[in-house]
Amino acid sequence: MQQQPTDASPHTARRSDAPLTIGVVAPRSGRLAKLGDPLMFAMGLLRSRLRHVRNQGRGYELRLVSRDSRSEPEAARRATEELIRHERADVIVTLAGTRVLPAVADTCEELHTPCVTSTFPWQVYYFGRGATRDRPFRWTYHFCWGLDDIASVFADMWERVGPGRTVGCLWNDGPQGNWTRHQEEGFLPVATARGHTLVDPPGYREPATDFDRHITAFLHDGVEIVTSAATAADLALFHRQAVQRDLRPRLITCSRWLAYPVGATGADDPAEAKVASLVYWTPRHPYRSSLDGMRADELADCYEELTGAQWLQPLGPAYALFEVAVHALATADDPTDRQAVAAAIARTRLETMAGPLDWTTGPVANVATVRLTGGQWKRGDGYPHELAVVTNSGCPDVRLDGDLELLN
Known part of the structure; x- marks a missing residue:
């Protein structure tokens, strides 16, 4: 659902010492639960490594907080609202789900909160939610391949x-x-x-x-x-x-x-x-994380060692979601201002675990593309x-x- 730009904010004032928060919406139950595995794994792997973020020489405490979408759009809306209203999320990330992902993004657009999503063809994400080439979204951003x-x-x-x-x-x-x-x-x-x-x-x-x-x-x-x-x-x-x-x-x-x-x-x-x-991603892809230098093959090996399961393609985009969120918080003019964080995503050009992402040259505003084989x-x-x-x-x-x- 596309929203007209507005300066109104549904958020309460932030304490000066409050941590920055990345909110994660993932299907941990329901029919899409398997699709949530890569995102939850990446979150678990990074939670201990992403305790702080630096912006213009100042350090900020950083939290990663998740909620279950229950594989349903209405539950995903409630999860997103809870992360924004109660956990004071500065940016939301999610991936996958033909009906669930748009529900998360639409909620973020309505509540004026930056959101980064992936693994959903960009035309369905962008045009399917009501944007046009002349009227983009203000708060929600995406990286993926196209149809x-x-x-x-x-x-x-x-x-x-x-x-x-x-x-x-x-x-x-x-x-x-x-x-x-x-x-x-x-x-x-x-x-x-x-x-x-x-x-x-x-x-x-x-x-x-x-x-x-x-x-x-x-x-x-x-x-x-x-x-x-x-x-x-x-x-x-x-x-x-x-x-x-x-x-x-x-x-x-x-x-x-x-x-x-x-x-x-x-x-x-x-x-x-x-x-x-x-x-779109394998252990053989020549990609490396901007956060810690981890290579694609190292991430796949880590997943298989810790879970006993076969590596998953969405591991790359899942890891990259956190890279983009952290990069936006680190480069925003003011990481405590959600408008500034959204603007930072819009100008992001970054080498990630999912490959090179560039929102400045996307096929439409709000979208960076991913290479396919x-x-x-x-x-x-x-x-x-x-x-x-x-x-x-x-x-x-x-x-x-x-x-x-x-x-x-």
Whole structure:
């Protein structure tokens, strides 16, 4: 929800000795709880290291405080309000959640509090919340790839099948699907400009119960490739039903949940289905934190050692959220003035664990972009599946791990 600029403030006066506070909204319960793991891990790792921040020679005590979004937009609003009104948060950070992330950002815009978010295509974040190119947000900032970037990466992989492919679209009827099919700002214009024909049946409601209409359309039009932004469960349902009807796409490209490690086998196995996805962070990315110099591979190793689980792509952006927040507090004209902190984010140019971020040259105000490569899930050695980088035209300094595999 876009707000008109105003000098009014919902905040009470700050004590001169009060600490600065970074508020963290993360899904710690509910259906998105797994998506909150990277952010909570980064917070736990940094909490002991981020006790103070210096601004213009003065030291300020710094707190990191979190609240559970409960994976629901209304609960996310309440969590954000509590961090702002009761914990006196100077800046809010969050990532992930098609409905939850916008709820956090909108609440910050309404309550005049700086907010930094990630892992949500920027067109959905920006235009989907009511901003225009001429009327940006005042308080809320974002770094991520765009739907156009996903289309470019996916088209690189489709063209391994051949030029000018007919691609079936498995897109929902929500904000993600509607912006992906947008005629001007989404995925669609980039994909069609590359010579591909998209077959897009009416969007389905999540969670899906049946993909018969999509499969019928794909069979009718001779689809060889399927592209999607489905959840892992919906994609698995589609694949099972497609196999039953003898639709066997040579390649499936899927963003969103398929960027996370998967453990399915049999009919739901993404390696068997030749599922490819976007890649925005791996231990092999040549990125380093501005806070402590930690490298991407060191962060991944630390996560695996402390949790016993496979590294996650969102670890990079999660770590970078704190980097941006601390940088804004350290460079603001007055770190106790939220308007000054928001202005500091707007002029931020920073090398981070998520790569170089630059809000001064973004595609729109409030947005910095993240580089993308293409990846594919393959059978792993230490884990059931590992995400291999198979195309890197969007980020040539990330090495390839293997070749894109297609179904015969």
